[in-house]
Amino acid sequence: MSEGSEARDAVGDYKAGWHDPENSTIRFDFGLSEKVVRDISQIKNEPEWMTEIRVKAYRHFVERPMPTWGNTEELMEIDFDKVCYFLKSSEGIGSSWDDVPEDIRNTFDRLGIPEAEQKWLSGVTTQYESETVYHSIREDLEKQGVIFLDMDSGLREHEDIVKKYFGSVIPYSDNKFSALNTAVWSGGSFIYVPKGVHVEMPVQAYFRINAKNMGQFERTLIIADEGSSIHYVEGCTAPTYSTDSLHSAVVELLALPGAHIRYTTVQNWSNNVYNLVTKRGVAHENAKIEWVDGNIGSKLTMKYPAVILKGEGSHAEVISVAYAGSGQHQDAGAKVHHMASNTTSNILSKSISKDGGRGSYRGMAKVMPKAENCRMNIVCDALILDEESRTDTYPTMEIANSTAHCEHEASVSKVGDEQLFYLMSRGHTEAEALGMIVNGFFEPFTRELPMEYAVELNKLMSLEMEGSIG
Amino acid sequence: MSNDDEAILEVKGLKVGIEDTPILKGIDLRIPKGEIHAIMGRNGSGKTTTANVIMGHPAYDIEEGEILLDGENLQEMEPWERSRQGVFLSFQYPQSIPGLQVGNFLRKSVSSVRGEEAARGSDFRVKLNQAMEELDIPKSFLSRYVNDGFSGGEKKRFEILQLMLLQPRLAVLDETDSGLDIDGIRTVAKGINSVVKGTENGALIITHYSRILEHVNPDRVHVMIGGKIVASGGPSLAILLEDNGYDWLEEQIAKGADFQ
Numbered sequence A: 001m002s003e004g005s006e007a008r009d010a011v012g013d014y015k016a017g018w019h020d021p022e023n024s025t026i027r028f029d030f031g032l033s034e035k036v037v038r039d040i041s042q043i044k045n046e047p048e049w050m051t052e053i054r055v056k057a058y059r060h061f062v063e064r065p066m067p068t069w070g071n072t073e074e075l076m077e078i079d080f081d082k083v084c085y086f087l088k089s090s091e092g093i094g095s096s097w098d099d100v101p102e103d104i105r106n107t108f109d110r111l112g113i114p115e116a117e118q119k120w121l122s123g124v125t126t127q128y129e130s131e132t133v134y135h136s137i138r139e140d141l142e143k144q145g146v147i148f149l150d151m152d153s154g155l156r157e158h159e160d161i162v163k164k165y166f167g168s169v170i171p172y173s174d175n176k177f178s179a180l181n182t183a184v185w186s187g188g189s190f191i192y193v194p195k196g197v198h199v200e201m202p203v204q205a206y207f208r209i210n211a212k213n214m215g216q217f218e219r220t221l222i223i224a225d226e227g228s229s230i231h232y233v234e235g236c237t238a239p240t241y242s243t244d245s246l247h248s249a250v251v252e253l254l255a256l257p258g259a260h261i262r263y264t265t266v267q268n269w270s271n272n273v274y275n276l277v278t279k280r281g282v283a284h285e286n287a288k289i290e291w292v293d294g295n296i297g298s299k300l301t302m303k304y305p306a307v308i309l310k311g312e313g314s315h316a317e318v319i320s321v322a323y324a325g326s327g328q329h330q331d332a333g334a335k336v337h338h339m340a341s342n343t344t345s346n347i348l349s350k351s352i353s354k355d356g357g358r359g360s361y362r363g364m365a366k367v368m369p370k371a372e373n374c375r376m377n378i379v380c381d382a383l384i385l386d387e388e389s390r391t392d393t394y395p396t397m398e399i400a401n402s403t404a405h406c407e408h409e410a411s412v413s414k415v416g417d418e419q420l421f422y423l424m425s426r427g428h429t430e431a432e433a434l435g436m437i438v439n440g441f442f443e444p445f446t447r448e449l450p451m452e453y454a455v456e457l458n459k460l461m462s463l464e465m466e467g468s469i470g
Numbered sequence B: 001m002s003n004d005d006e007a008i009l010e011v012k013g014l015k016v017g018i019e020d021t022p023i024l025k026g027i028d029l030r031i032p033k034g035e036i037h038a039i040m041g042r043n044g045s046g047k048t049t050t051a052n053v054i055m056g057h058p059a060y061d062i063e064e065g066e067i068l069l070d071g072e073n074l075q076e077m078e079p080w081e082r083s084r085q086g087v088f089l090s091f092q093y094p095q096s097i098p099g100l101q102v103g104n105f106l107r108k109s110v111s112s113v114r115g116e117e118a119a120r121g122s123d124f125r126v127k128l129n130q131a132m133e134e135l136d137i138p139k140s141f142l143s144r145y146v147n148d149g150f151s152g153g154e155k156k157r158f159e160i161l162q163l164m165l166l167q168p169r170l171a172v173l174d175e176t177d178s179g180l181d182i183d184g185i186r187t188v189a190k191g192i193n194s195v196v197k198g199t200e201n202g203a204l205i206i207t208h209y210s211r212i213l214e215h216v217n218p219d220r221v222h223v224m225i226g227g228k229i230v231a232s233g234g235p236s237l238a239i240l241l242e243d244n245g246y247d248w249l250e251e252q253i254a255k256g257a258d259f260q
Ligand SMILES: Nc1ncnc2c1ncn2[C@@H]1O[C@H](COP(=O)(O)OP(=O)(O)O)[C@@H](O)[C@H]1O
Pocket: B018, B023, B041, B042, B043, B044, B045, B046, B047, B048, B049, B050, B059
């Protein structure tokens, strides 16, 4: 996402909306069947047990009805027969950018990935359609025993670990889309951080959909062993097409005692992508899991990063922001389950709706009967920029222990004319003024991002504000 | 009126309403280069409206009259264009912008109003530090959010900090003294003087009280009642008013006294 790439080939306001010609090496026909599921597993040369899970998950997916919440109308519009479930664009995974096919390399160049890698990352993995095309990790981390692989390689090289944890946090039967993902998953990241190892700089994954009507189903599993820490950052973009694509990931995190995982997402899919993602982490004793989740793009996002506070003294932090512009519905939120005593959680949700966009907060906070002295704090703020736009909150709390301390605050605000006038009187155009207000509103999120992402996000939001001012 | 081109601000026959309610009923005001003028008036007399209209607030309807800055009609200009043209308004009630950092905002504003060059590098930082020192504003202020949780006094100092950095042609200060203690008023007055005194810039100071005027020595004082300027005079008018009150002034005018 370098400065230069912005200027080139912008498609509407969305700067990552160009696409490359498709040069696939394997492309499945549209549609899903048990054969498709088995074929994916076979191409990947997977062990029998994985094929079995896939098939079970597929059967569950077929039987499982669509969710009855979120945006049921739009969910019904998804035509699972018009999705390509597997598309391979590159033979093997490059460990140097020179090994990556040129057109794909150019794409990631334009998105600024190699540049970021050199400057501030511990490792990078990039996925193009169904498979990982580039992968690197800093040598010193490898020497310390940190495993950072794409999920397919993870399964091949560390089958025992994968078998132990795969689906342990999010079983395929969790929901319709976790079933779908388990059936057809491909790519994603596999990370293991050994005891006591602190990965100082973030590792980054970048997901790119290029083809039309593509389905991307990456699967990520991160295990932070006792007392270790890691910060994982993911970004995603896709071309703007008039037909829809489907992104349905599953992300499982395990923070073992005293470990700390921070998982940051800046989701900027184009407005033709359904983004239906299940993310959940389990925090053991005194562990900490943070979801820093930004949803700017997509047509419909349904995503509620969750933390199971399983061990005493564990902590969950969820910061979730969403921007819903024209034709977008961001149904985002958070889930926290306090299973153990003295566990704490903070949820901050912020949404902006504009030009008829719709932002919803959907939250679930539970305290189990045996969990003593838990504290939770939930804050939901919505900012509505015009009359056509909409915001809703659906908070659910189930508190089964009377020692729990819960706070919940919600606010809806509009951009005031006086605020705009104040900023305009300081030489800022109306669009700039709106950009300042909006970026300020998202600041509690942006300040948690690596600097480069924060700068990009601010630029992105400022551009979004320019579109609408008459 | 002589020599139009020598005035910074010229307001001629200004009639302003909001949703069919007349507020300003014919205002004439002329601020020559390098002069400081004051407008005094009770609550609701139309002072803030005057300030807002000069800055280009979109809520008001200009029914008649015009506003000229250095002889140029501001009528068609947006607030941000006026700002770049050299108008500055210190707000009676500055707005808070949560999440927008003061330091960042100041740099952006200077860049918008005075050009990128002025906002760049050490020159900007030196000026910023100087101004903050003069106004007794601590460094930590820069990482706070614009007017968010500021005390009344902090808000007013912040307005003056912006004034000092933006170096406007015309500074309009709407009750910048209200809510400040004596030290605060003195500090704020120092800031105003540094921008106007000894320059060709001008200022319009809106106030309830004559206190701030003791520190900035206006060239002329105007009294606004019911959307009109009913009296104008030298600095002594402010003192006369402070001693005797608005009712007295109205009586005098009713009796036929001429304070123009
Ligand atoms: N935005 C507004 N909408 C309706 N009435 C207004 C508005 N602004 C000012 N007024 C009215 O105009 C009159 C003058 O107000 P204002 O200019 O704020 O006076 P001052 O600053 O001298 O106290 C008051 O009667 C006030 O109620």
